[in-house]
Amino acid sequence: MPIYPYNQRTALILDLKERYDHNMQEHFKNNEALSLEAFRDMDYTAIEKYQLPIELMMENAGLQLARIVTRNAREDSIICIGAGNGNNGGGGLVAARRLSGWGYQVYLDLPVEITKPLPKKQLQRALLFGAKQAVPDHTDIWVDAYLGFSQRLPLSREFTKAVQRANASGAKLIALDIPTGISSNTYQPRFLADQVLTLAAPKKILNVLPKSTEIFVADIGIPREMYEHYKIPSPDFSKHQIL
Numbered sequence: 001m002p003i004y005p006y007n008q009r010t011a012l013i014l015d016l017k018e019r020y021d022h023n024m025q026e027h028f029k030n031n032e033a034l035s036l037e038a039f040r041d042m043d044y045t046a047i048e049k050y051q052l053p054i055e056l057m058m059e060n061a062g063l064q065l066a067r068i069v070t071r072n073a074r075e076d077s078i079i080c081i082g083a084g085n086g087n088n089g090g091g092g093l094v095a096a097r098r099l100s101g102w103g104y105q106v107y108l109d110l111p112v113e114i115t116k117p118l119p120k121k122q123l124q125r126a127l128l129f130g131a132k133q134a135v136p137d138h139t140d141i142w143v144d145a146y147l148g149f150s151q152r153l154p155l156s157r158e159f160t161k162a163v164q165r166a167n168a169s170g171a172k173l174i175a176l177d178i179p180t181g182i183s184s185n186t187y188q189p190r191f192l193a194d195q196v197l198t199l200a201a202p203k204k205i206l207n208v209l210p211k212s213t214e215i216f217v218a219d220i221g222i223p224r225e226m227y228e229h230y231k232i233p234s235p236d237f238s239k240h241q242i243l
């Protein structure tokens, strides 16, 4: 996607926000969002029934995440991507690679060691593309790919610290799938996302976020039949991959 001049980028974001206002809030109101259990099951079915390897869906997720980051970025923006040792982190690391490949300055905040094979491979690739493993002094955009739908609360000390540092950074905060630490308990530390890019379908848990949080849904290639199975409307990704 080309890097738009500031005004055009703002128009793009407003266009997305408008679609969110009309679409996503309706989904929540009509109870058409997925529970995290249903989303986990959708994920499993995509892998088993439709032969979609997780790496392929992760590539789609990371590309959409990178695209939403560029909509908030200038050419010289400093981008910090926080990644954990799971598939949420893997998606963040794909975004780090794509953004580095497009010429952005990308830093990686890794609160825990990345040891699982797929996230580890994504980390190697991101580093080869020029992402740096360090937290910069100043950050314009901070991405939360620390933890996704397998997160348990309370957060460990490492993730609590990471989330608090991101929240205090003054950066634009963008979460992948669901914010780390999300819960209806407002005392629980969580990543205070300005934007959430959730995968495949709106999630019920996002309903606890303040109305000011913009929620977008990204296409990761799930077939229409699966939305019918879960009795939720299939987002029309045919013209836009982020709604």
Ligand SMILES: NC(=O)C1=CN([C@@H]2O[C@H](COP(=O)(O)OP(=O)(O)OC[C@H]3O[C@@H](n4cnc5c(N)ncnc54)[C@H](O)[C@@H]3O)[C@@H](O)[C@H]2O)[C@@H](O)CC1
Pocket: 039, 042, 043, 046, 054, 057, 058, 059, 061, 084, 085, 086, 087, 088, 089, 090, 091, 146, 147, 148, 149, 150, 151, 152, 153, 154, 155, 156, 159, 176, 177, 178, 199, 220
């Ligand atoms: N089709 C899909 O559903 C896809 C899902 N993807 C991503 O995969 C995510 C789920 O990935 P995973 O199941 O690997 O798990 P997560 O990435 O959510 O979590 C990773 C690991 O962190 C550890 N952890 C959990 N809670 C913790 C805590 N409180 N403190 C410290 N460590 C903790 C656990 O060992 C967990 O397995 C989704 O949210 C989504 O972002 C995409 O990457 C690919 C496609």
Ligand SMILES: [K+]
Pocket: 088, 144, 145, 146, 147, 148, 175, 176, 177, 178, 179, 180
């Ligand atoms: K996240």
